[in-house]
Amino acid sequence: MKEVIEGSHAVSEAVRMARVQVMSAYPITPQTHIVEALSEYCADGRMEASFICVESEHSAMAACIGASSGGVRTFTASSSHGLALMHELLHWASAARLPIVMAEVNRALGPGWNIWMDQTDSLSQRDTGWIQLYCEDGQEVFDTTLQAFRLAETVNLPVMVVLDAFFLSHTYEPVDLPDQETADRFLPPFVPNIRLEHENPCAMSQMAPPGHYMEMRHAIQGAMETVFETFSEIEADFDAVFGRKYGMLEAVECEDAEVILVVTGTAASTCRQVVADLRKKGERIGMVKLKMFRPFPLEAIRETLGGARKIAVLDRNFSFGASGIFAQEIRAALCNHPGHPQVFGYIGGLGGRDITTDTLETIYRMTKESPEPARESVWVGLKEEE
């Protein structure tokens, strides 16, 4: 049944219906509403789960690692500085092959102190071995969170479900919530391949000398490479139960497009409106919404964008001394593709600055009118220097 709920609570509802057994988290704006609701569910009996209160995000992830090693379904949520504090243990969780699910609400890092939307926090964790899935609206947040447990538990890798601060986390909109029975049909209980247990004592995450370490790393990449097929199978099952699917990426009006905008998160939703409006005016605009960032869907990117004329990537993030992170990845994916298109990089919406239909239309027109990219990154919406 559709209910008007907050994006944060779309996560909480999915975690409740996933019958998560152990949660641990430390509050940080704009993530706090997610775990507030979950702690209430634990307190009032709506969830049969342990909520472990801790003194930091580092400890929250440590608690999840312990619980997941014990073979139970495990969840946490964080943002920004909290996620940064987890960094060491993010590596640990993935290399220990633990299927922990985290909701990550994109928020800027300080200073200047800023609680608003910015993707640099999650993208700074690019190389930690976590699967990353970016969401566009409350329904996708709910659906992706439920799917994330199956994905994580199938490939033995942790999954980060990423949502925009405020534009998604604090926005109320209708979300179709299933009953528990239907959720159970899609998501069976977690059966771990290995776990710490009294009856069968073993050690985990031991020293891996040079003779072993590289194979272990190769195995993680092997698991990453199975994600594409596994994700598609899980989406097909989800579609059969719920009648919705998203894809690793989604192409809209790309066939004859002169300029294709590549967008993520809530900007993808606003961009759909821009594509619809400009198409009515005869503009040949298309868009690709990128949902999966890790593993990076190279083949799908090459298939969708390899034959494009011009690509404009909007990054709500920045790698200092380089460029926008999604643009870097897309350039790298296309560089060996014969006759690949030009990739125009745009930086916008940092630290909660708005991405409006005007912002997106400006990016489209700048790209259309430029014969080639002037720079690696063009910053849009900057105030004039005083």
Next chain:
Amino acid sequence: MQEIRFHGRGGQGTVVASVILAKAFFKAGYDVQTFPVFGVERRGAPVEAYLRLDHQKILIRSNLYTPDHIVVQDAKLFDVADVTRGLKPGGWILINGQKPPQGLDLSGFRVALVDGTRIALENRLGTRTHPIINTAMIGAFAKIMEVPSLEILQDAISEEIPIKIQANVDAARDAYAAVRF
């Protein structure tokens, strides 16, 4: 699509008012989207909330700049904020008060007044210094818009407000009847 901006002060239930209205409009068949203006909330500080309504799926997820209507929970906000900025010509300004604020040029807009403070106090919502006026304001707003119906609004209030449900429902009903426009 219709866009509504709420102006209030921290602690007045401005965001809650917007959420209840969103839920009521959803019950009345609309797609809805509502969110607070994202700041650090403090009691007494000016706050804003946005509400979008449409008969098709709402795709735009940016802030709202040219509202069709505004709801002003405290008339003194006209002194400290540009409350009518971006308001479309002919848009409604629903003000909590007995008369329009002095010395303001509101020509080109439609002004509606409701004494939300009196209605809140009559229904024992909040205190004389901190009356809880949000349910009165949304009752008045529903009357001006002619949608959602009072019945739907009362359902939404009952589901959303955890305490003093009847008093809040009564306040919405009283304001629905009392609003002047």
